[in-house]
């Protein structure tokens with residue numbers, strides 16, 4: 001039996017511009033993703049029967065709910081790869097989950113990207129990066145970025161990924177809430193809040209790109225932004241308090257990651273990141289605090 005193991009990072013959105021809802025129900029995005037060193041691991045073991053199965057080992061939050069049937073997005077990724085390549089083998093997937101579930105850090109998307117790479121290796125199906133990226137886009141808006149990693153601009157509904165010029169390594173602190181938020185519900189709340197108003201087409205702010213080009217953490221902190229903030233706060237008003245605690249600890253910037261509820265804070269260095277983490281943990285505003293560095297590589301065989 002052939003086995004392949006892939007490590008895959010979480011993402012944060014340094015900016016998330018959201019435009020008016022499209023006819024297909026998705027929103028046009030202008031985002032900059034950064035991959036951070038909070039990793040899930042997906043192991044694929046090829047089998048001779050035609051079963052595609054998954055087990056999930058929760059490393060961080062044992063109470064999180066992750067499906068272990070065909071609803072698991074890693075299983076969907078394996079089916080898509082098999083249907084595309086015509087291979088007849090099966091696979092046992094084993095996920096080691098560290099990325100918060102339904103936290104806005106693309107945990108499911110990360111597992112889907114990892115499953116594509118791991119199954120492609122275990123089955124010997126030999127698809128190249130461009131073909132894997134095409135399959136990734138069919139699985140979810142965030143999935144192509146998790147193959148890519150690093151820093152990247154996201155357009156379309158998030159699935160069109162292009163590199164950005166960036167310098168520097170950044171210290172992040174993530175405040176993880178006890179229960180997740182549904183991405184679909186947050187976009188629906190965005191639509192409800194904007195009903196009757198003209199939502200502009202989104203753009204990536206120039207000052208954010210300049211901060212990344214210069215590797216300037218202070219300027220980056222000032223230019224973090226997220227158009228889903230009001231929608232996430234409307235569903236979870238207590239997140240405003242979480243953002244305040246990080247800012248009182250002098251974070252260089254604070255933002256809700258993607259559709260939330262995870263709040264992320266930019267620190268000046270490792271000591272500062274520890275101070276922010278301690279302030280958040282001490283205030284009891286979140287279930288878990290994670291210190292992370294970015295950017296890091298996307299889904300890779302180990």
Ligand SMILES: C[C@](O)(CO)[C@H](O)COP(=O)(O)OP(=O)(O)OC[C@H]1O[C@@H](n2ccc(N)nc2=O)[C@H](O)[C@@H]1O
Nearest residue numbers: 025026027109140141142143157158183184187258259
């Ligand atoms: C919030 C973000 O994480 C920011 O990067 C992403 O936009 C969400 O990406 P994702 O979880 O991969 O999302 P998908 O699985 O493609 O879509 C889940 C749901 O989110 C909404 N959705 C998602 C992406 C987008 N550009 N517009 C949307 O309105 C749709 O209701 C969709 O049914």
Ligand SMILES: Nc1ncnc2c1ncn2[C@@H]1O[C@H](COP(=O)(O)OP(=O)(O)OP(=O)(O)O)[C@@H](O)[C@H]1O
Nearest residue numbers: 072073101102103104105106107108109111183258
């Ligand atoms: N492999 C998986 N890992 C986590 N959740 C999964 C997985 N497969 C399916 N799901 C389901 O998807 C839902 C969303 O989980 P996920 O962790 O991807 O959210 P998220 O990080 O907020 O996503 P995003 O940031 O891409 O919007 C979960 O509630 C869970 O039921």
